[in-house]
Amino acid sequence: MAERAPRRDPHGSVERDVLVRYLDAWTATVLRSQRGGTYVECGDFAADAFRVFGEFADRLEDHHLDVVVVGRAAPRPVPAGLGVRTVDALEDVEVSGPMLAHLSGVGSWPASLARGKAHEVVLTSPEPGEHRERLRAAGLGCVVAVDLVAEDGGTHVLAFATADSRHLATFKNELWAVDEFAGIRYRDPRDPEGTLVDISLTPQLLPLRRALLTEVARRGRSTVAELQRFTLLETIYRAEDTVGALTAAVAAGEVTRDPEKGRLTSRTVVSI
The missing domain is CATH 1.10.10.10 (Winged helix-like DNA-binding domain superfamily/Winged helix DNA-binding domain)
Incomplete structure (x- = not known):
């Protein structure tokens, strides 16, 4: 009997799609700036990020865009013009300019990661917690946190934090534009009724x-x-x-x- 292919994690599918969509918008913005930027990947989506960066191959050579991969080897091949380095832990990450950090399943992270000019964080966790409050306390005043709820009730938290309300608006546009993955609905952690909402460009209001x-x-x-x-x-x-x-x-x-x-x-x- 042929073995069944492992079922894709619906939480990870939504996380990946939201991240890739926002990363595409973030990269376009960074490459229009003379300051450049750094993407920090602390999760399993470095290869997905490289594919996004590869779509900007004609512009990478003339701009400063770096990637820091945390706790694992960087995937190959590396898009030409992209600077890549690896570190063992988040505590080893030091970025002075614009930065987008993706933290997947991370129980703790240094507050210094969010304290910097034009620093932004996409965070996912299978555990509920004060993610919104902690991100704001770290200096990122524009935050959204959303529960990703599967059919079996399993819930992951997806949060995004920035100091720029325009970037928060962009992230939310991508949040609602992802494919309507079967088995995942959104829930506002601050909604006292805990209403589950289908992913849609015209959501239930x-x-x-x-x-x-x-x-x-x-x-x-x-x-x-x-x-x-x-x-x-x-x-x-x-x-x-x-x-x-x-x-x-x-x-x-x-x-x-x-x-x-x-x-x-x-x-x-x-x-x-």
């Missing part, structure tokens, strides 16, 4: 609607622009999802708006 109602109640009144900022920084959703959630809340009579008619704009005021 009920958890966001509840979060916005709570925020408006706390503030008393808010502009749509303020609530879009809240959505970006405090939920798993994109800023542009805010209008859809608020439109449903207005239609249900859960909030009022000023002006009462017309489309919701950034200046529209929403009140309980």
